[in-house]
Amino acid sequence: MHRVRLSIPFFKNAGCGITVIAVKPKYIEASIDPVLESLSDDCRVIRVSAFPVKITRKFGLGNLGYRSWFQIKKAGDSLLRKEKFDLVYFSTTAFPVMTLGRIWKQKFNIPFVLDMQDPWRNDFYLSQPKSNRPPKYKIAHFLDSMLEKWTVPHANGMISVSDAYPSTLNQRYKTNIPSSTITFAASYKDFEIVEKSNLVNNIFKKEKDTVTLVYMGAVTPGMPIPVKQTLQAIKEYVLKPDSKKIKAFFIGTSYASSKNPAYRIKSIIKETGLEAFTFESPHRVGYFQSIKLLMDADALLLPGSIEAGYTASKIYPYILSRKPIFAVTHALSSVSKILKGCKAGSVITFKDEKDLLNKQSLINKEFEQFMNALPFETNIDKDYFKPYTDHSVASKQLDFFKRIIKSYVGKTS
Template sequence: MPKLLIVCPTFQPVNTPDQHRIRLSIPWFQKAGWECTVLAVEPQYIEAPVDPVLSQLEDPCKVIRVKAISSGITRRIGLGNLGYRAWWQLKRAGNRLLNAKQFDLVYFSTTVFPAMTLGRVWKRKFDIPFILDMQDPWRNDYYLTQPKTNRPPKFKIAYYFDSILEKYTVPHCDGLISVSEAYPSTLNKRYNINKPFSVIPFASSRLDFEIVKQLNIQNPVFKKDVDQIQVVYTGAVTPGMPLPLKTMLKAFKSVMEHNPEQNIHIYFVGSSYAPNAKSIALPIAEEVSVENCVTEIPDRVGYFEAMKVMKDADFLILPGSMEAGYTASKIYPYILSEKPIIALTHVKSSVSAILKDCNAGPVITFNDKDELQARQGAVEEAISSLIAKGKFKTDVNWEFYSEFSDETMANKQISFFKTILKQS
């Protein structure tokens, strides 16, 4: 029986997007005969809410949880990243595990990137191969193309350390898993390496929606109103998203001006990763003059509560990113919610192809800023057409969607694990 050590600092019950890949995959790993151990951080040290439903679920395998330095202390010196705060604790716990048991592979599946440097440390100490799951870019060059005023606080120092740590780690990994082909291709080119990689999108599970129904999860955002068309976007408004979002809100404004009898309200739920965050979407809505039709909840709601919000919506929106490599884990629960999706995405984003092939709703694509602005009319037409139908249902191609089920995605990971072990 192969033994897999999974490093996922934000593993359940914390509600973070990066842990759901592992949460959904572990039962299938075990069914395929893999013995799994997860190395995580205790929830009270993570700056993200504990999901009330996930907190009731039993751990699917052995989970070792470590402490971390309190962010209340480290933020005094401008440092909040969990990877730095828990690095020594993760290292010590990993050393004990690897000394006590012969693991076959270490799998880093997280966006807590500093923790990934432990792969090189353990490979040198224990001669064990490791795989990096690049769910997002580690060193993100996107902001280098943006005016300094558009860059996040501390970008310069964060970029400096990300550059050093990525260069320290990536060339020594044994394989890369990614949600987008752009990430591993960029890394192989950047470091003049040829690491094997597998593009494996995120998954979602029908079982999660069944849990919503069985537990009678309540919608914490709005009450279902038959006299109002309730439009929902769940998830973070990422740095590359404001321009597509502005275009989409302009389209909504035009539709509402031409159809004043329609009562349309747009909800943005969990729009920021930061705790106690300020609104991100609402200032854009104010700029477009549709703020009276927009409600934003920047803080994240529970994972299952977000699913209930999707189920209660009339339709969903997905303003994509200016980044071609952008992918969104939310599209899979979006599709499973069986609500129409209006998407405005980069033509090269994997989101575009998946939504089109699944027949989940109208997808409008763009290639650059000028083309984005020219797409406003197409977005207006999609909104108007959907509203005119009066029935907000989808005709999803479930046969195609089966390629993105939790079982399929887990089996793809297992196949890649076996490939790496053979090469190692």
């Protein structure tokens, strides 16, 4: 959602006509971001309903993509029948609606581009014990596999935050779909909006002589080990007699939008004996609220994933907050490259799970040095960061769209 929101003003300035189809907020399980709700639309937005989750949950169905599929199809059919459009762009993690790309392409002769922000078919848990798999994983994986296979080979283009996703999909389906690796965007304007807002931090209160550390965002399947290594470093530090007082908060750790989302790292906190210093709040937090929490922190934690293709959208607000960052990330992840290039904090990298486990002493040492250096404000390299700003990211998308449209028109003319 935020990729599109941040890009629309630049698309308009380039002379593009834009229509967005979105689900009405009342049908979305996530809490409504009051600041986002107060912002005016920069283009025509058609908001549709969805089947109420109170009803669909009775049948084990909560995914917004399924609940809103028919309503989005109806709205899209009406638009494409009445008006001339050059491209359909799916920028969402509600993957089932991406199947509409193939339907509309066949019905209205229009190309479509998929924004693969995360893997659609996630195979991570196939290598994990069944006891570690989420509820309904088997049926979810079956449906994701079937729908991805039905849709992706017919896409005209793919945008992704990581080279790994398009590469995997092209290999899987023996296709050669054009792709462009385009990161999420960073917006200085969003920080200005938060500074002028009256948002309140209801998660934590700053305490005198206490360093407040914050991790913001979902804990993905590949993250528990880096999280544990980071917590072990915190434990090692707080046991030192001359250490600073610490409170660490892991916020918005669950992907689930329910009123009682599952804790993702509570067991790890207990295992490391850090219940008095580390706290988890699994409930999802609105985008602007998350910026407020980052701004209120003294320093930020960023344990990455053991998956090389992992790219964290949270990295850009992290960097723009100008708060020191302590990161443990895969050496091939774009996260480590961007953090090092921007000089945004302390970054420990690893090649694989075994390498990570062997680096515990190094992580402990680096974390102690990081804590001893606080407080300080990062001085990011703005020239290095420029390609990740909203204007640059929007320009890359436009260039890719033009290439896809030109190629499609050439094939069909």
